[in-house]
Amino acid sequence: EDKVVQSPLSLVVHEGDTVTLNCSYEVTNFRSLLWYKQEKKAPTFLFMLTSSGIEKKSGRLSSILDKKELSSILNITATQTGDSAIYLCAVEPALGSQGNLIFGKGTKLSVKP
Template sequence: EDKVVQSPLSLVVHEGDTVTLNCSYEVTNFRSLLWYKQEKKAPTFLFMLTSSGIEKKSGRLSSILDKKELSSILNITATQTGDSAIYLCAVGPTQGGSEKLVFGKGTKLTVNP
């Protein structure tokens, strides 16, 4: 059974702190790993990772995939209160050529002023 595990489940930090969120997976025929941010309703896409060791960066957020360890991390530097959200990791295994995304339970990040 395909599985995605995120840790920690929740995290409370102060503005300016740096945080690292973890995602590990067990899926058949891995294709890609995706990170999403969910503030209120619809999750919004952050990164897609397919190759090991190549960091993707967007402002204060960065992410990297380790296919050997079957894991990924999402780093947020100089956190702001606007970073408070649930961060979701998803993995896209292949099944019959379709893209089926399997999500983890998410990490709830709270950034206090």
């Protein structure tokens, strides 16, 4: 059964800290891995990763995929209170319904001032 596991489930840090969120997956015929930020209801797209070892970066956020280890990390440097959210990792299998993203349970990040 395809699955996505995220760790830690929750994390509390102080402003300025750097955090690393983990995502591991088991999926038949991997197509892509995506990271989202969910603050209220709607997940906001952050990154899509398809190739190992290529870092994607947007401001203080960066992410990289390791297809050998079946995992990805999301790094946030110099955290701010506005980074407080649930970060979701999702994997899209190559087989089955196109667009069927399999989501992990998320990491709840709380950034304290």
